Amino acid sequence: MIGLEDVYKVVAAMVPLYVALMLGYGSVKWWKIFTPDQCDAINRLVCYFTLPLFTFEFTAHADPFKWDYMFIAADVVSKVIIVVVLALWAKCSTKGSYAWSITSFSLCTLTNSLVVGVPLVKAMYGSLGVDLVIQGSVFQAIVWLTSLLFVLEMRRTGLDISSTPSPVEGDSPARTSIDPTAKVDLEGRMEMIVSSSRPAFWSLMRRVWMKLAMNPNSYACIVGIAWAFIANRWHFEMPGIMDGCILIMSKAGTGTAMFSMGMFMALQEKLIACGPTLTVFGMVLRFIAGPAAMAIGSIALGLRGDVLRVAIIQAALPQSITSFIYAKEYGLHADVLSTAVIFGMIVSFPVLLAYYAILEFVH
Structure with missing residues (x-):
């Protein structure tokens, strides 16, 4: 049962997250400390330094040998359901688009498990809930955030290629056979039109993989989970000097991310940057669509009792802060993601309490 101490x-x-948010907002809106270019630079600092080290730090301290792999499998099934639905929507609906499918996936699936989820689920379900939420958070960093990074990089690389001037007379045949042209509409939809599909695809993939190889976000979690397997298998401990080097930056990860979000808010014309319609859309995806998909995946794989309840609760946690940082860096609906993070944390507590009360009747 949740008491006043748990609520506190x-x-x-x-509260510390909102303090960092307001400091970032005030530094731009009221005190005029940072220019827009400097705000972009700070977001890049967060994206390429503090967040990768934060991800490595909590991933490296996981124990994958104690994971509940049926819980992980249910998470995979739920994400597959969402991907299939979004793919059909993008393909079959006149309003569907590749860009909005990426953002909708973030809104449905990526949660702020460590900051909000751990203390809340601990009050609800004890150590079992904490273990499962941490497992889900580590798996999210390894698989789902890495997948998001891949599709964002592929989209940006495709747009970069499409903006390259078309070949002129005298260019070599090899060059003209692999340069795609693209049509980009006002909603951000990109349709690649290629004359020779295989060379164009592999040219795109080669550039994407080269960029990902230089992006610390793409391998921080991989290196972290590799260390976790080695350390727990042979009972190694990370050297103190290495741990200290990582912690000095990783501890700033969440705070600097919220600070960057506050600066982004200050640069917008309206407090609710994306407008009320998209705000409601984001809340529905975050607190209804995501948990519903997780419930389907969990029940399909036979999860029962508290494990089922924790699976649904963790899918209804507030929006991942990292998803905003990526959206800002890659220029894709950062206004929607920032609003989802800010308002999601405000409304999450009563929503999660409602889920908790309802799930007590589920056996």
Whole structure:
């Protein structure tokens, strides 16, 4: 049962995030400390330094030998359901688009498990809930955030290629056979039109993989989970000097991400940057579509009892802060993601309490 002390722990975990947010907002809106270019630079600092080290730090301290792999499998099934639905929507609906499918996937699936989820689920389900939420968070970093990074990089690389001037007379045949042209509409939809599909595809993939190889976000979690397997299998401990080097930057990860979000808000004309319609859309995906998909995946794989309840609760946690940082860096609906993070944390507590009360009747 959740008591006042548990409520205080959740509030105590959330308030520092909003303090960092307001400091970022005030530094631009009121005190005029940073210019827009400097705000972009700070977001890149967060994206390429503090967040990768934060990801490596909590991933490296996981114990994958104690994971509940049926819980992980249910998470995979739920994400596959969402991907299939979004792919059909993008393909078959006149309003569907590749860009909005990426953002909708983020809104449906990526959660802020560590900051809000751990204290809340601990109050609800004890150590079992904490273990499962941490497992889900580590798996999210390894698979789903890495997948998001891949599709964002592929989209940006495709747009970069499409903006390359078309070949002129005298260019070599080899060059003209692999340069795609693209049509980009006002909603951000990109349709690649290629005359020779295989060379164009592999040219695109080669550039994407080269960029990902230089992006610390793409391998921080991989290196972290590799260390976790080695350390727990042979009982190694990370050297203190290495741990200290990582912690000095990783501890700033969440705070600097919220600070960057506050600066982004200050640069917008309206407080609710994306407008009320998209705000409601984001809340529906975050707190209804995501948990519904997780419930289907969990029940299909036979999860029962508290494991089923935790699976649904963790799918209804607030929006991942990292998803905003990526959206800002790659220029894709950062206004929608920032609003989802800010308002999601505000409304999450009553929504999660409602889920908790309802799930008590589920056996």
